[in-house]
Amino acid sequence: MGSNIESSKMVQNGPERVHSDKDPMLTYPYYVQRLRHETHDTFTIELRPARAVEMTPFSPGQFNMLYVFGLGEIPISISGDPGNQERLIHTTRAVGAVTKAMMKLKRGNMIGVRGPFGTKWPVKEAMGRDILIVAGGIGLPPLRPALYHILSHRKDYGKVSLLYGTRTPEDILYIKELEKWRARLDLEVFITVDRAKGDWRGNVGVVTTLIPKAPFDPDNALAMVVGPEVMMRFSALELQKRGLTADRIYISMERNMKCGVGLCGHCQLGGVFVCKDGPVFRFDQMKDVFTKREL
Amino acid sequence: MQTLEPLLASHPFLKNLNPEHVKLLVGCATNKVFNPGEFLSQEGEDADLFYFIRDGKVVVEIYSPEHGPITIQTLDGGEILGWSWLVPPYRWRFDARALETTRAIVMDGKCIRQKCENDHSLGYEMMKRFAEIIADRVEATRLQLLDLYGK
Numbered sequence: 001m002g003s004n005i006e007s008s009k010m011v012q013n014g015p016e017r018v019h020s021d022k023d024p025m026l027t028y029p030y031y032v033q034r035l036r037h038e039t040h041d042t043f044t045i046e047l048r049p050a051r052a053v054e055m056t057p058f059s060p061g062q063f064n065m066l067y068v069f070g071l072g073e074i075p076i077s078i079s080g081d082p083g084n085q086e087r088l089i090h091t092t093r094a095v096g097a098v099t100k101a102m103m104k105l106k107r108g109n110m111i112g113v114r115g116p117f118g119t120k121w122p123v124k125e126a127m128g129r130d131i132l133i134v135a136g137g138i139g140l141p142p143l144r145p146a147l148y149h150i151l152s153h154r155k156d157y158g159k160v161s162l163l164y165g166t167r168t169p170e171d172i173l174y175i176k177e178l179e180k181w182r183a184r185l186d187l188e189v190f191i192t193v194d195r196a197k198g199d200w201r202g203n204v205g206v207v208t209t210l211i212p213k214a215p216f217d218p219d220n221a222l223a224m225v226v227g228p229e230v231m232m233r234f235s236a237l238e239l240q241k242r243g244l245t246a247d248r249i250y251i252s253m254e255r256n257m258k259c260g261v262g263l264c265g266h267c268q269l270g271g272v273f274v275c276k277d278g279p280v281f282r283f284d285q286m287k288d289v290f291t292k293r294e295l
Numbered sequence: 296m297q298t299l300e301p302l303l304a305s306h307p308f309l310k311n312l313n314p315e316h317v318k319l320l321v322g323c324a325t326n327k328v329f330n331p332g333e334f335l336s337q338e339g340e341d342a343d344l345f346y347f348i349r350d351g352k353v354v355v356e357i358y359s360p361e362h363g364p365i366t367i368q369t370l371d372g373g374e375i376l377g378w379s380w381l382v383p384p385y386r387w388r389f390d391a392r393a394l395e396t397t398r399a400i401v402m403d404g405k406c407i408r409q410k411c412e413n414d415h416s417l418g419y420e421m422m423k424r425f426a427e428i429i430a431d432r433v434e435a436t437r438l439q440l441l442d443l444y445g446k
Binding site for chain 1: 356362371431439442
């Protein structure tokens with residue numbers, strides 16, 4: 001437990017933690033309300049409690065442990081609207097045994113849920129600032145709750161930009177919602193893909209190339225970045241090149257989260273436990289960890 | 296009559312360039328509008344030009360008989376198209392096509408090369424600026440090659 005104390009010290013000025021009185025190891029049964037395929041390998045699952053329990057409200061940035069009975073439990077970021085706590089929504093990619101089985105679930109099937117866990121996006125600290133939300137690939141779902149919050153409190157923020165990069169046009173998530181966001185006058189949406197055929201009329205290039213195009217005041221902006229670690233590293237470098245300081249860049253990490261409360265040590269990364277001290281971190285707290293091969 | 300000098304000076308690529316150097320560049324510049332579908336460059340042709348894109352969108356692509364045109368990159372207002380004019384044998388390596396109505400300042404590469412030879416301080420300034428663009432694009436290409444969002 002000693003390292004727990006150290007990790008707490010290391011991130012004491014980092015993103016705010018959320019406390020819950022519920023037993024964090026207790027799994028609650030939930031029914032699948034809806035399952036929607038977003039792309040060929042990603043899906044959104046909507047859950048409702050199987051019995052009347054008081055759900056712990058989640059904050060943008062937090063994750064749940066979802067348990068497919070008989071197969072295993074995995075951490076998945078919450079991607080729903082924090083203003084609507086009645087529904088629990090997660091979007092993920094089918095890559096392993098658990099997520100592949102989860103993608104085959106039907107309405108009415110049961111699933112286990114523990115959580116919510118982890119730190120949250122700094123939506124309060126971001127008030128009054130220009131906001132850059134930078135998402136790569138499957139990194140958009142963990143950021144969506146923050147965007148929902150910002151849009152529902154739009155007057156509290158300056159210019160807001162969503163920069164989103166995917167592999168191909170076919171991999172773009174939440175297409176209908178992106179179209180609605182694009183139609184808003186108080187949100188700039190930039191989308192790019194890494195590769196495209198001739199019929200694609202949007203941007204082609206990595207997501208970092210969108211950063212110079214976004215309108216923001218570098219002295220009064222805050223960025224939230226999620227994607228593969230290399231993408232987050234290079235996005236942070238580009239943001240710093242544009243004048244943002246590392247303490248105003250937030251990232252969300254993913255490691256082998258198991259217990260969700262910093263006990264088992266599976267997700268230890270240097271001096272922190274990603275499940276408890278993260279997944280949302282300030283970039284200046286993690287930038288040295290990023291480039292260490294041993295971690 | 297309005298000259299291209301203020302337009303050139305306001306392009307991000309030339310930000311903070313010595314006004315005397317901007318004046319030198321104006322002599323090599325023309326203003327042009329490209330309609331959607333119109334080519335700005337075609338692979339293999341002489342690269343005597345490059346473009347300061349003012350607004351619109353340009354797609355850089357390579358044509359493959361198997362897959363048709365494959366987009367490598369898109370460029371918007373404030374960006375620059377073309378450095379083949381700077382490097383022998385001065386031939387375009389890719390096609391570039393306006394995706395939407397695009398306004399650009401067309402620069403005569405031969406003219407600029409000559410001016411850079413005559414005025415090395417202008418040449419060094421142009422090289423520094425192009426080196427930054429090339430470095431950014433090499434980095435972006437490397438990230439694209441990593442296929443970061445794959446499984």
